[in-house]
Amino acid sequence: ETGVTQTPRHLVMGMTNKKSLKCEQHLGHNAMYWYKQSAKKPLELMFVYSLEERVENNSVPSRFSPECPNSSHLFLHLHTLQPEDSALYLCASSQNLAGTETQYFGPGTRLLVL
């Protein structure tokens, strides 16, 4: 259970706050992903990085800003969020960016925006 870690596990923030979510993978993978998981909805892909290059930005509002300083770390910077952004944010990684790769998920950050 330590392959992909995320911090913090829980976060409460006001709409004017700025916070960052952190993801770290210890699997030697080259691709990393951010997903949003809301109740009653499918997993929503937000961003994809391959070898530190962003390859997908799935129409995500600019109040979410990703950063991938190296292939082991992925951040999601948050600012001026809305209550509807409250959700579980999951990070995942895979060996490479290929459609047949298994994704390994982190435990998620439960975010509540007040």
Add this chain to the structure above:
Amino acid sequence: GENVEQHPSTLSVQEGDSAVIKCTYSDSASNYFPWYKQELGKRPQLIIDIRSNVGEKKDQRIAVTLNKTAKHFSLHITETQPEDSAVYFCANSGGSYIPTFGRGTSLIVHP
């Protein structure tokens, strides 16, 4: 974009019964079909997957079947146990390198 329909959204069974969850997809280029299990408060984890050159794959009490002509694939769990209670997600990819997930099925196994 790719669309994956997953049914049912909720499935309630008695311990020992079988459970079947079905997903349909639209992208004929899809060639990889994983299933993930997410227990309450935990991360999704891969439980079984199948590639398009295979029609069926089995791992103990879990099996996945694929019908590429009809564009659907199913998860079969036999002899269900209370610890099988979780949300199960299907996914597919291949046409695009990004997997598309179904909405999830909440499986409840009653002791």
